[in-house]
Structures are given as structure tokens and as C-alpha cells.
Amino acid sequence: MAGSAGSAQAPPGQRRVLAALALAQFICSFAGSNMNVMINDISRDLDTTVQGVQVAITVFLLVMAALMIPGGKLTDRYGRKRCFVTGLVVYAVGALLSAAAPGLGVLILGNSILEGIGTALLIPPVYILTTLLYPDLTSRARAFGIIMALGGIGAAAGPLIGGLITTGISWRAAFVFQALVIAVIVWLSRHIEDPLPPDPDRSFDTTGAVLSAVGLVLVVMGILAADNNIWLTIVLIGLGVFVLAWFLRSMGAKERAGQEPLLSLGLFRNRTSNLGLVTQNVQWLILMGTSFTVAAYLQVVRGYDAIQTGVIFTAATLGLLLTSLSAERLARRYPQRTLIMTGFVASVAGVAVLVALAGSFSSAWAFVPGLVLIGLGLGVMLTPSVNVVQSSFPEERQGEISGLSRSVSNLGSSFGTAIAGTILVSGLSKGAYAAAMITLGVIGLGGLAAAALLPRTPDATAPAGDTPASTPRKRT
Structure with a gap:
């Protein structure tokens, strides 16, 4: 009889395990945003256009979203650790290929395809393992808080880190940096012990x-x-x-x-989970849409270099870090619904402040207040949104819901880059920039509406007929 999520003992070196999982989320989020400050350098070096780089960024996010559901399902058959490590290796190969890319086609193959496939394999295990290893709400909130903080930092600080590497060495070195971080994660993953045994006979649709x-x-x-x-x-x-x-x-x-389908339609019968998925989608849409919009505007319209652009994004990074790392304390004091709604209010307000100040002042400081608010808002709600969804299902459905959850989040990232990027490339001017940001703010109001419909009490997150993941359940 395998141990359940509720009874699973923390494996040796649990801090190293959490570090590996958090770093994995960091590097995947970093990959989705650091190219935003390399737009000019890559387009010049590879003799392509801003639209060409946008396609590479969006295809990476799209491959993640498209393959995340199958990736989550494969964890049941081959095991969470095996899928995690395999994804890391595929990702590292893609990063090194991108570093040596002679043209846009090879860059898309390495960054958009291989790194996207690797991410789809390694990210679902991050969320499954965290859910299984941390059975109660507050400890899981702390673990997810660290993971989401690193993920948010990767997305928000990606422009700064990428800018420093690009300016100091070259944009190619940023991909070598990713491969080096992957090597560290592989070393740390030696301590991971899968709480549930794989089922080789499990069918795959x-x-x-x-x-x-x-x-x-x-x-x-x-x-x-x-x-x-x-x-x-x-x-x-x-x-x-x-x-x-x-x-x-x-x-x-x-x-x-x-028969066993790729995705059970029963997952969509849980109203709380459905609303949580909507909030996840909109959160990442705002984060990645803002990152792409502001980075493109600063570089193409105002002529800032990669480091200047990245430094401005530090404001969002600090805000996100501050609230994400407080996830455990916030989860003990406030309902998850309240945290998610507060996050959307702050983020939408941040978009409004960003548009108003950037349109009125030419100084780079005009971007700081809005980005801080957006970062604070996202940091407040990223962790509770994940917790709402993951905690709505028992351990045997964690592979499915983790794949669906990450697919929905990465689809939001794809939508954010695609929607904002489409508005921007139609005319890179102050008007197009404002239109893109206002569009993100309006979508954020939709996320706020979904959050308002979430149940007020934690008990309501348990689906009818299912045992919550936070409740011990024996497996035979």
C-alpha cells in the first residue's frame, strides 16, 4: 500500500527538493520573459524583425500550453521524477542549441520547440510533487509561495537578468546561463523521491x-x-x-x-476549480503581456538598451517577491478568495497608474509606481489561485489537474504576449502602447469578476464526490 499525500513523510533533503522545484519554475518563467529585452540584439544578429522575435517568444509559450496536459498525464505512467529529469535534459539541449543558433529557424527549434517540450514535461511534476509532499493548506501555501515567488521573479526579473547578460556578454550567453541553472537543478533533483509509484500499464490517449x-x-x-x-x-x-x-x-x-481519456471531463464539473483556472489564466496573461508591452515600448519607442529596460522591471520584481514570500502568513490570516480579489484590484490599478504616468512624463521613474502595484498584486494572488485548483482534487487526479492547470496558465502567457504584441506591432507608438495596456487592464477586470465568484470558505474548495488533496486518503 503506497503512502498517501496526507501520510507521505518528507524525503531526505526536503529543502533541496523544494529548491529544485522552485528553480525549475524560475528558469521556465525566465525563459518566457528574458527574450523581451533581447528583441533588438537578436533581430540584428539573426537578420530578422521584431515580429520574428515575437513569434519565437509566443511559440515557446504556445508549445508549453499545448503540451502541458499530455505532460501532466505522462507523469502517471512514467513517474513524476523521471518526467521531471527528462524535461530538464530536453530543455538544456534546447538552450544550448539556441545559444549557437545561426538564424531564426534554429532559434525557434531550440528555444521555442525543445525548451517548450522540456518545460511541458518538467513543470507538471513540480506542482504534483508539491501538492503531495505538503498535505495541509498552510505548509502547501508556503511551498507554493516559494515556487510562485521564484516563478514570478523569473518572469519579472527575466528582463533585468537577460539585459545584464546581453549587454555584458551577448544574448547567446543568456541561453548558456539557462543550461547552467538546469545543471544545478539536475544535481539537486537527486534527493527527490516520488511519493507515488508510476503505473507503466496506464494508457495514454x-x-x-x-x-x-x-x-x-x-x-x-x-x-x-x-x-x-x-x-x-x-x-x-x-x-x-x-x-x-x-x-x-x-x-x-x-x-x-x-476508456481513460487524456483529460477527464469530470475536472470541469468543479466550479471552484474552474474559477481558479480562470484567475490563473488572467494572472499570467497580465504578467507576460505587461512584460512584452513595456519592454517593446521602452526599447523600440524610447530607445532604452537591455539593461535600462531590465532595471525598470526591477520594480515589478520587488513587489512580486515581497508578497509571494508572504504567502504562508497571508494564507493563515485571509481567505484565498480575498487574496485573489485583492491581487486583481492592485494589478488593474497598477495598469491604470502605468498608463497615466508613462503618458504624462518622459522619465523612466514614471513606470515604477505602476509596475510595483502590478508586482504586488500578482504576488498576492498567484499562490492562492494555484492552491485553490490543486486542493480541489484527490491525489490520484493530481497528474490531470496539474497538467490542465499549467496548460491554462501558460495559455494565458501565450495570450498575453500574442494580444499585446499584436496591438503593438500594428503601430509602435504611445497610442498602441496605451491600447495594449488598457486591454490587459480590462481583461484583469474579468479575472476580478471570476475571483468574486469563488467560495468564501476553504471547505467549499472540495469537489462533490471527491476527497480533497489535503485530506489523507489511502491507496490500495
Whole structure:
């Protein structure tokens, strides 16, 4: 009889395990944002355009979102540690290939494809292992707080770190830096012990994996095409919605036939989890959309270099770090719903302040108050949103919900970059910048509305008919 999440003992070197998981989230988030300050350097070196670099950034985020559900499902069959380490190796190969890229095509292969695949394999185990190893709400909040803090820092400080490396050495060295961090994570992962044994006989729904990936790709590519051809956008998004509907219908048919689908439709019957997923999507949309919009504006319109751009983003990083690392204390004092709503209010207010001050003053300091507010808001709500979703399901469904949760979050990152980037490349001016940020703020209000519908009490997070992940449950 395998130990449950509730009874699992902390493995030796648990701090090193948490460090490995947190660093993994850091480097993947870093990869999604550090290229924002390399736009000019990469486009000049590889003889491409701003749009070309935007495509590389968006494809990386898209590959993560498209493959995260299959990646989460594979953990049940091959084990969480094996998928984690395999993902790290694939990621490292992609980083080194990107560092040596002679052109945009190879950069997309290394950064967008291989790093995206590696991330889709290694990120679901991060959230599954954390949920299983930390059974109660406050300890899990602390662990997720550290992981989300590192993830948020990777996304928010990516421009600064990437800017320092790019200016001091070259943009290629930033990918070597990623490979070195991966080596450290692999070394730390020696201490990871999988709380649940893998099930080699577990089936894998290849058809479902293909349908889900194709549908997501079509939707995001449709958004990217908006600045060139609105009819192409309509066609691509329409096809994407059709394929995703086909995917969901296929999942339902497999369940009725007694087969195991890639994704159980029962996951979507939990209202609390559904609302939590919406908040996750919008949070990462705001974070990555803001990162891309502000970085592109500062470099292309105001002519700032990579370091100057990265230094400005330090404001968001500090705000996010301050509130993320307080996740355990905040979880003990306030309901998760309150924290998520507060985060959205602060983030939307930050967007408004950013647009108002940046449009009125030419100084770089005009960006600081808004970015601080956005960082504080995101740091407050990233951890409780993850906790709401993960804690809504028992341990045997953690592979599915972790894959779905990370897919939804990374899809938000893709949407943020695609939507904001599409508005920006239509005319890189103060007007386009303001329009992109206002769009992100309006979407943030939608996230606030979803958060307001969350249950007021923690007990309401448990799905009907399921045992919460925070409740001990024996497995035979």
C-alpha cells in the first residue's frame, strides 16, 4: 500500500527538493520573459524583425500550453521524477542549441520547440510533487509561495537578468546561463523521491493529445495573425474552437466507453476549480503581456538598451517577491478568495497608474509606481489561485489537474504576449502602447469578476464526490 499525500513523510533533503522545484519554475518563467529585452540584439544578429522575435517568444509559450496536459498525464505512467529529469535534459539541449543558433529557424527549434517540450514535461511534476509532499493548506501555501515567488521573479526579473547578460556578454550567453541553472537543478533533483509509484500499464490517449495541441495552436496563431489579416484570424480561431470542441467530445465518448481519456471531463464539473483556472489564466496573461508591452515600448519607442529596460522591471520584481514570500502568513490570516480579489484590484490599478504616468512624463521613474502595484498584486494572488485548483482534487487526479492547470496558465502567457504584441506591432507608438495596456487592464477586470465568484470558505474548495488533496486518503 503506497503512502498517501496526507501520510507521505518528507524525503531526505526536503529543502533541496523544494529548491529544485522552485528553480525549475524560475528558469521556465525566465525563459518566457528574458527574450523581451533581447528583441533588438537578436533581430540584428539573426537578420530578422521584431515580429520574428515575437513569434519565437509566443511559440515557446504556445508549445508549453499545448503540451502541458499530455505532460501532466505522462507523469502517471512514467513517474513524476523521471518526467521531471527528462524535461530538464530536453530543455538544456534546447538552450544550448539556441545559444549557437545561426538564424531564426534554429532559434525557434531550440528555444521555442525543445525548451517548450522540456518545460511541458518538467513543470507538471513540480506542482504534483508539491501538492503531495505538503498535505495541509498552510505548509502547501508556503511551498507554493516559494515556487510562485521564484516563478514570478523569473518572469519579472527575466528582463533585468537577460539585459545584464546581453549587454555584458551577448544574448547567446543568456541561453548558456539557462543550461547552467538546469545543471544545478539536475544535481539537486537527486534527493527527490516520488511519493507515488508510476503505473507503466496506464494508457495514454494519443488522439486526445494531438487534438488538444492542434486546437490550442490554431487559436493562438489566429490571435497572432490579427495585425495582418482579420479574415485569417477568424478562420484560424474558428478552426481552433472546432478542434477543441472535437477534443472535448472525444473525451466524453471515451469516458462513456469505459476508456481513460487524456483529460477527464469530470475536472470541469468543479466550479471552484474552474474559477481558479480562470484567475490563473488572467494572472499570467497580465504578467507576460505587461512584460512584452513595456519592454517593446521602452526599447523600440524610447530607445532604452537591455539593461535600462531590465532595471525598470526591477520594480515589478520587488513587489512580486515581497508578497509571494508572504504567502504562508497571508494564507493563515485571509481567505484565498480575498487574496485573489485583492491581487486583481492592485494589478488593474497598477495598469491604470502605468498608463497615466508613462503618458504624462518622459522619465523612466514614471513606470515604477505602476509596475510595483502590478508586482504586488500578482504576488498576492498567484499562490492562492494555484492552491485553490490543486486542493480541489484527490491525489490520484493530481497528474490531470496539474497538467490542465499549467496548460491554462501558460495559455494565458501565450495570450498575453500574442494580444499585446499584436496591438503593438500594428503601430509602435504611445497610442498602441496605451491600447495594449488598457486591454490587459480590462481583461484583469474579468479575472476580478471570476475571483468574486469563488467560495468564501476553504471547505467549499472540495469537489462533490471527491476527497480533497489535503485530506489523507489511502491507496490500495
